[in-house]
Amino acid sequence: MTAAPALSMSGISKAFPGVRALDGVDFDCLPGEVHAICGENGAGKSTLMKILGGSYRPDAGEIRLAGANVHFTHPRQAAEAGISIIHQELSLLPHRTVAENIFMGREIARRGILDRAAMRETAAALLCRIGAQIDPQAPVSSLSIAMQQLVEIAKALLLDARILVMDEPTAALDERDSRALLELVGTLRGEGVSIVYISHRMPEVTAIADRITILKDGRKVWTRPREAAPIGEIVRAMVGRDLEDFYPPPPASPPGAVLLAVKDGANAALRDIAFDVRAGEIVGVAGLEDSGKGALAQALVGDAPFSGGTVALRGRPVALRTPRQATAAGIGYLPGDRKREGLALRQSVRDNALLTLRSMAGLFTRPGRGAFAPRAIDGKLRDMDVRAADFGQEIGTLSGGNQQKAIIVRWLAQASDILVFVEPTRGIDIAAKAAIYRTMRAFADSGRGIVVVSSDMPELIGVADRILVMHQGGISGQLPRGAGEEEVMHLALGLADAPQREARA
Amino acid sequence: MTTDIAKNKPAARGLPVAVLLAGLSIGFFVAVALATGEVAQLGGQGIVGLLQRMVALGLVALGQTFVILVGSIDLSVAALISAVAVLASHVMQGDPAMILPAILLCLGLCLAVGLVNGVLVAYGGINPLIATLGTGLIVQGVLAASFGALQGAVAREFQVLAYGGVLGVPYSILLLAVLSLAAAFVLDRTLFGARVYAVGGNPEGARLAGIRTERVTLSAHVVASLFAGASGLYLAARLQSGTPWIGRDGIYDLESIAVTVIGGTILAGGKGGVAGTLAGVLLFASLDAAFNMLGIDAFLKQVLRGAIVVAAVAIHAVRTKGHVA
Numbered sequence: 001m002t003a004a005p006a007l008s009m010s011g012i013s014k015a016f017p018g019v020r021a022l023d024g025v026d027f028d029c030l031p032g033e034v035h036a037i038c039g040e041n042g043a044g045k046s047t048l049m050k051i052l053g054g055s056y057r058p059d060a061g062e063i064r065l066a067g068a069n070v071h072f073t074h075p076r077q078a079a080e081a082g083i084s085i086i087h088q089e090l091s092l093l094p095h096r097t098v099a100e101n102i103f104m105g106r107e108i109a110r111r112g113i114l115d116r117a118a119m120r121e122t123a124a125a126l127l128c129r130i131g132a133q134i135d136p137q138a139p140v141s142s143l144s145i146a147m148q149q150l151v152e153i154a155k156a157l158l159l160d161a162r163i164l165v166m167d168e169p170t171a172a173l174d175e176r177d178s179r180a181l182l183e184l185v186g187t188l189r190g191e192g193v194s195i196v197y198i199s200h201r202m203p204e205v206t207a208i209a210d211r212i213t214i215l216k217d218g219r220k221v222w223t224r225p226r227e228a229a230p231i232g233e234i235v236r237a238m239v240g241r242d243l244e245d246f247y248p249p250p251p252a253s254p255p256g257a258v259l260l261a262v263k264d265g266a267n268a269a270l271r272d273i274a275f276d277v278r279a280g281e282i283v284g285v286a287g288l289e290d291s292g293k294g295a296l297a298q299a300l301v302g303d304a305p306f307s308g309g310t311v312a313l314r315g316r317p318v319a320l321r322t323p324r325q326a327t328a329a330g331i332g333y334l335p336g337d338r339k340r341e342g343l344a345l346r347q348s349v350r351d352n353a354l355l356t357l358r359s360m361a362g363l364f365t366r367p368g369r370g371a372f373a374p375r376a377i378d379g380k381l382r383d384m385d386v387r388a389a390d391f392g393q394e395i396g397t398l399s400g401g402n403q404q405k406a407i408i409v410r411w412l413a414q415a416s417d418i419l420v421f422v423e424p425t426r427g428i429d430i431a432a433k434a435a436i437y438r439t440m441r442a443f444a445d446s447g448r449g450i451v452v453v454s455s456d457m458p459e460l461i462g463v464a465d466r467i468l469v470m471h472q473g474g475i476s477g478q479l480p481r482g483a484g485e486e487e488v489m490h491l492a493l494g495l496a497d498a499p500q501r502e503a504r505a
Numbered sequence: 506m507t508t509d510i511a512k513n514k515p516a517a518r519g520l521p522v523a524v525l526l527a528g529l530s531i532g533f534f535v536a537v538a539l540a541t542g543e544v545a546q547l548g549g550q551g552i553v554g555l556l557q558r559m560v561a562l563g564l565v566a567l568g569q570t571f572v573i574l575v576g577s578i579d580l581s582v583a584a585l586i587s588a589v590a591v592l593a594s595h596v597m598q599g600d601p602a603m604i605l606p607a608i609l610l611c612l613g614l615c616l617a618v619g620l621v622n623g624v625l626v627a628y629g630g631i632n633p634l635i636a637t638l639g640t641g642l643i644v645q646g647v648l649a650a651s652f653g654a655l656q657g658a659v660a661r662e663f664q665v666l667a668y669g670g671v672l673g674v675p676y677s678i679l680l681l682a683v684l685s686l687a688a689a690f691v692l693d694r695t696l697f698g699a700r701v702y703a704v705g706g707n708p709e710g711a712r713l714a715g716i717r718t719e720r721v722t723l724s725a726h727v728v729a730s731l732f733a734g735a736s737g738l739y740l741a742a743r744l745q746s747g748t749p750w751i752g753r754d755g756i757y758d759l760e761s762i763a764v765t766v767i768g769g770t771i772l773a774g775g776k777g778g779v780a781g782t783l784a785g786v787l788l789f790a791s792l793d794a795a796f797n798m799l800g801i802d803a804f805l806k807q808v809l810r811g812a813i814v815v816a817a818v819a820i821h822a823v824r825t826k827g828h829v830a
Binding site for chain 2: 053055074075076079085087091092093094095096100103104105106107109112113114116155
């Protein structure tokens with residue numbers, strides 16, 4: 001009540017053809033406050049932020065900055081008014097230096113001639129302010145994702161942003177980097193910056209936010225201070241359900257025979273990999289960003305194969321030198337970067353679901369018959385509850401959750417024994433997450449196995465029957481269902497006194 | 506994430522590729538000259554001749570570098586070169602008083618074609634391959650149809666551009682050198698250059714950073730057309746009168762793209778520069794000169810050039826892969 005809001009949006013409405021994206025939404029943020037926005041995909045978060053950032057113009061409502069009414073028609077105006085948006089997809093130039101990136105579009109120049117020395121110095125000062133030890137002269141492509149995120153933040157702070165919007169800033173970060181980022185958010189708050197924080201990760205939201213606003217179907221559900229918003233309440237407001245049935249219950253019967261057994265697996269990024277996956281089991285793989293957990297998934301599906309060791313499926317040794325061999329052996333892959341590695345975005349849902357089946361078929365297989373028939377695959381898509389107006393529509397128009405389900409259908413059609421999931425729910429809203437977890441459980445319960453690699457620790461703990469923790473290319477330990485985040489972190493950090501709890505089921 | 510420090514790799518930016526490529530080209534040229542006993546080629550005359558081979562392609566390729574850096578491409582340059590050469594000789598009709606009007610008219614034509622290309626690509630959202638192929642075809646067609654009425658020859662005084670010089674250095678080489686330095690300066694040191702790299706590297710990111718990306722793309726196309734015009738004027742001076750086929754016969758469209766890419770500018774845009782492009786042009790020039798010394802016939806020459814283009818780009822691909830892994 002004492003401080004005037006740095007940002008106040010009132011009665012914001014926006015309609016797109018056929019969709020009412022926002023309906024009279026009020027939102028405000030005080031100086032030095034972290035205000036989180038939660039909502040499922042399609043709830044209107046992105047639209048609201050695009051209006052704030054000047055990318056869209058609202059149909060109704062007004063925006064006030066420190067009390068003054070503003071109208072933006074171009075992102076540049078919003079930026080000049082002190083609003084900086086850190087987008088979910090990084091917007092950096094990989095081949096340019098850090099300093100050049102920080103100054104993209106706002107170069108220091110006199111009569112059109114760049115002042116490189118001044119830009120270097122300012123960039124160094126900004127990086128120092130956010131505690132990032134990054135050389136302004138380093139090319140961005142040489143930085144890790146986490147450091148690139150810091151460059152994005154430095155870029156946002158260049159204009160002395162008073163309002164900073166962070167859209168899923170930790171989506172691509174592992175636990176350790178996420179924590180460092182949250183600390184930085186705390187520091188910026190201390191400097192009086194107003195931060196609008198959008199995230200699907202509930203623990204983060206409750207850890208960092210001063211207030212939380214829930215959006216659902218384009219309307220505001222409520223705004224509450226953090227103390228009055230336990231995670232359960234947030235989830236219920238977002239989806240209208242309780243958290244209890246968020247993760248599927250553990251299987252009633254113990255896992256069956258060994259399906260997949262890896263011994264002494266090694267390659268450039270991995271060493272001494274030995275584990276097995278039993279029928280009916282979901283095995284989680286945790287680890288920090290550079291721990292080799294991604295490399296393990298790539299090795300299992302033949303993308304970056306093991307150069308040593310043996311892999312056996314149902315007791316028979318198999319070669320996994322290429323993705324085709326892995327597919328033929330019965331290992332399916334659901335990559336983390338769906339848009340780039342998982343989908344042909346411009347092709348139909350049906351075509352995407354048939355992709356593996358078709359690519360494994362003989363040259364003279366007649367399309368449109370048997371398992372290839374539209375009717376057969378449509379049935380499978382419907383069983384999976386893939387929601388599309390028509391399975392002939394481009395898959396790029398579907399939500400992330402539905403896309404993921406279509407990829408699952410692809411592998412079910414191929415009758416794979418083992419599915420390798422990487423970040424199965426990245427960028428997917430809560431309701432669809434629950435559906436994907438249920439699908440994973442159902443797949444495992446049908447006597448098959450799943451390896452799930454994820455940076456989302458609560459997800460692994462909730463869904464996996466057993467968690468392998470990786471550190472520096474090796475498996476540093478195994479934890480049974482019910483392990484806590486602390487234990488996982490301990491192993492992930494490679495601490496020597498880690499509680500070695502072997503869980504051979 | 507604040508614990509590990511970004512390793513400061515030696516800035517691998519254009520220059521090493523350019524130096525390597527230039528070294529290879531010169532080495533090859535010298536080796537062939539020695540092997541064939543044409544030692545005279547290594548004297549001042551030979552070197553000047555080698556550099557002069559670079560001028561026409563070099564000028565077009567400088568412009569092509571701008572459009573490729575911005576993530577576009579220009580296939581209309583060959584037709585434009587012919588059009589400029591024909592127009593220059595027609596307007597001059599051997600009259601030195603008409604040199605300046607002819608040059609201005611030619612550059613005006615280039616400006617117009619560049620604007621059309623730029624508008625189609627940047628504002629019309631038409632794929633640059635198709636848009637510039639289209640404008641190129643139109644220019645070529647109009648030129649071929651009206652060539653009968655466009656006879657003429659450039660003024661003797663204008664031919665100084667191709668055959669004159671100071672202190673043994675031809676004006677044409679000086680022109681290429683000055684324009685190269687100017688282009689390098691613009692790309693490396695100016696606001697416009699920084700925007701070219703930004704738009705080519707990440708169009709959406711550049712737009713969100715407040716850059717008016719369409720204007721940058723449009724400007725790059727204008728630059729490319731003007732450089733093609735410079736090349737056309739040089740060819741007119743050398744040949745005395747233009748024909749509608751000099752651009753096409755020189756394959757300046759595809760070769761300018763080839764040397765730019767060989768020089769390390771990536772087709773997706775956002776990475777590369779003038780030094781690499783010039784090295785690529787030097788490679789082509791020394792290959793030509795060496796093949797002449799060896800007396801290799803024209804068709805085989807073509808085959809060898811093709812193989813070298815593929816090999817050069819393949820080496821780039823392997824190098825980049827190495828960086829990623």
